[in-house]
Amino acid sequence: MKPVLAAALASSSAVIAQQPASPLKYPEAHTVEQVDDYFGTKVSDPYRWMENVDSPEVKTWVDAENTLTRSYLDPIPGRDAIKSRLLALTDFERFSAPGRQGKRYFYSHNTGLQNQSIFFWQEGLSGEPHVLIDPNTLSKDGTVALNGMGLTDDGKLMAYALSDAGSDWVTWHVRDITTGKDLPDVIEWSKFSGASWTKDNSGFFYEGYERPDKLSKESSLKTANYFHKIYFHKLGTPQMSDPLVFERPDDKELNVGGSVTDDGRYLIIFMNRGTSPNNQITIKDLEHPDAATIKLVTTEEATFDPIANDGTYFWFKTTLDAPNGKVIGIDLKHPERENWKTLIPESKNSLDGLTMVHDTLIAQYLADAQSLVELHGRDGKLIGRYELPAIGTASGFGGKRTDTETFFTFTNFTTPATVYRLEMAAMKTTVYRQPKLKFDPAKFETKQVFFTSKDGTKVPIFLSYKKGLKLDGQNPTLLYGYGGFNISLQPQFAPSYVLWMEMGGIYAQVTLRGGGEYGEAWHQAGMKLKKQNVFDDFIGAGEWLIANKYTSTPKLAIQGGSNGGLLVGACVTQRPELFGAAVAQVGVMDMLRFDKFTIGWAWKADYGAPSENKEEFEAIYKYSPLHNLKRGTHYPPTLITTADHDDRVFPAHSFKFAATMQKDQAGENPVLIRIETRAGHGAGMPLSKRVDLTADEYIFMVKSLGMTVDLSQ
The missing domain is CATH 2.40.128 (Lipocalin)
Known part of the structure; x- marks a missing residue:
């Protein structure tokens, strides 16, 4: 162990306990007379001005809130010890699984505490490693991140995308891998894009929205993005000459993407509506570019993911008539649906x-x-x-x-x-x-338990903790969930989980409906008009943990990010008495206006359309965190986190929620908001910022739950 870490840990044996609460004076946040009409329901939006995130008054409020948050968190004993131990647990060598292109292997590597992992290439399995790209050298503060890459089939060229301050907007560059030198080619204003090369290395397909000359940088972090397009960049030519390969001017809400098959023969064009996993498929024959495209799948009734091809024969993974997924074979010589063959049944x-x-x-x-x-x-x-x-x-x-x-x-x-x-x-x-x-895994154990949710559905939870756990209701417990967009939460390692367990806590990860853990039926059971099932599952998990003496309300914290931030916000407003602390990260809190900013409209596939569908509005309005805060309610200690450059979940969601909750809070439990600067939704955030954020979240929970912590053991 490094001496500085050892010294810090030696001083960390002191008890860290809850301090007496004292009233907080929250920054002034004026209100405006803004009322919207949703199908005859009048809805007030007094903090609408916070949507202008670059205005001087918003910046003044952000600075004041950050000052208040620091004044609350910094004096709590033990934050430095928590941060030091987290750094020690994070300081281990990490590799990604390598991928092979030609004779070269490509992988990422982090020595331990590097802000960003470095990408390498080598000739053969035992070849000498060469640096492909080091994101740590892209900016002094580590906030410029590698956001994607595409390699040629022979492993000689790489297109790579950079994002600044966590934005979803990226700029593509091209590197000669052998020399490590960049070519003059630069592609700006690309978003939600890959880079898929032609077999002859002449260029690559990428995705974006309007051309750079039609989009101002000032509006880029807020303006809704529609009409996704596929372009082709030929090496050595200016971006403005890149031909438009594919678009759907008839449907602004389709996200599109292009991928070249391994044999270089076909361009597979995907079309998804927003975040729905279901997609259309069109295939373009690159050997006969003037030939008509094959419109293989023209509806969004299921997912269709191409796996591989042997000439005209394709293997697809699909949920067509199979919510849990199956494998089918399709020959482009006879692409009609009646000729599709099931190879691996559901x-x-x-x-x-x-x-x-x-x-x-x-x-x-x-x-x-x-x-x-x-x-x-x-x-x-x-x-x-x-x-x-x-x-x-x-x-x-x-x-x-x-x-x-x-x-x-x-x-x-x-x-x-x-x-x-x-x-x-x-x-x-x-x-x-x-x-x-840097720890002994034998000291911990993990088990999976099942509980019955409100409507009788069986829901699993993973529980991880130190061996020898006593079921006395006094264990600090961190309950984490997501529950949306067909995303599956599986057992994963994180140094922060181990730290929480070393601090005597239980890490509980609940498998909520809305995710993809049990297939498309599980996803659909937690979306649109059934979104309340997700919150019921999460609340049910908390109740089960309390009923079975794993923890108790004063010792139970909840946490979630993005859609999981919505989860925390909804559960805190529905059952504020159930939880001892809440941490809502980059959450979707204003569910009536999520579709107004950047890519938020795409989430209608999962949430519904509050401005377009009365039934969906009524369901959303019942759980929207911002609109279900009530004056005079005793909310648990709550920490809201966001970032000033989040162009995925617009930061005004968190701004408005924090200002309203601070106004409505009864009693002395703190409601704090932590606003990271020069950061976005989380992708590419440097390790130093991630460690600081986790240390703040943990010390907040330590104080809120009245924990006694000894990290010297």
Whole structure:
């Protein structure tokens, strides 16, 4: 252990306990007479002025709120010790699973405390590592981040995207991998984009919205984004010459994307409506560019994900008539639906991922939110189940249909990601890279329990904690969830989880409806008019933990980010007496105006359309966190976090929620907002900022829950 960390930990054996509350004087936030009419319902919006996030008055309010938050958090004993231990737990070597292009392998590596991981390439498995790109050198404060990359098939060129201060807007550059030098090509104002190269390295396809000369930078963090387009950039030509390859001028809400098949023959064009996983598919033959495109799927009734192709024959993963997913084969010579053939039928488990390596279909299922992997032949016949190291999460298994090897990572709540290599012909697995730990995993245990939600649905929770736990209701517990957009929460390692357990806490991760853990039916059970099921599941998890003596209300904290921030906001307004503390991160709090900013309109696929559909408005209005705060309510201690450059969930959501909650709060429990500067929704945030944020969240919960912490053990 480094001496400075050892010294800090030596001083951390002091008791950290709840301090007496004192009244807080919240910054002045004036109100305006703004009333909107939703299908005859008048809704007041007194803090509408906060939507002008760059105005002097908003900046003054933000500065005052940050000053108040720092004045509350900084004097609490133990924050430095928590931060030091978190840094120590984070200081371990981390590798991603490598991917091969040509004879070169590409991967990311972090020595431990680097703000951003560095990307490397090497010739062969044992070749000398060369730096591909070091995001830590892109800016002095670490707020310029690598946001995406696309490699040529031979591994000689790379297109890479940079984002500034956490924005979703990116700028593409092109690098000669052998020399490490950038070419003159620059693509600006791209968003929600990949870079997919042609087989001959002549250029790449990318996505964006309006051309740069039609979009002002001043409005870029707020303006709604419609009419997503695919362009092609030919190397050596200016961006303004890039031809428009595909657009849907008839439908402004379709997000589009293009991907070149491994053989270079086809461009697969995806069309999704907002955040819905369901999509349309159009295929363009790049060898015959003047030929008509094949409109393979023209409705959004299901998901269609191409896995691989052998000439005109394609393997697709789909939820068509199979909510848990299945595999079908389609020959473009006979693309009509009646000719589609089911190769791997739907299972009781959700088909979460699928790849094809060495002509073998590697099917990654979720069995009660844990990984289960099966191997199938190209005809779909089962070869067998692939045994994983333990209960946890396996991811990766990437590669091309003709590759002979693949790599994957395995992790769980107490196991950092270990990289494995699988030789397909011999089915031989070896550990490729394994981190050295700064803690003893044997001191902790994880189990999965099930409880019954309000409507009778069985819902699982993962519980991780120190061995020897006493069920006396006195354990500080951090309950975390998401519950939306078909996103699955699986067992994952994070140094912050281990720190929480070392502090004597229980980390509880609940598998909420709205996610994808049990397939599309589970997702649909927590969206639009059924969104309340998500909140009922989360509240039910808290009640179960209390009833079974794992914790009690004064010791129960809840946390969630983005859609999970909405979750925390809704549950705090619905059951404020149930929780001892709440941390709402970059949350969607104004559910009547989420569709007015940047990409928020895309979320209507999951939330509904409050301005367009009366029934959906009425359902949303009942749970919208901002609109369900009530004057004179005793809310638990609440910390709201956001960032001034968040152009995913517009920061005004958190601004308005914080100002309203501070006004409505009865009693002396604090309502604080922490606004990060030069940061966005979270992607690309440098490690230093992430550690500071976690330390603030944890010391807030330590004080709120009255925890006694000894980190010297």
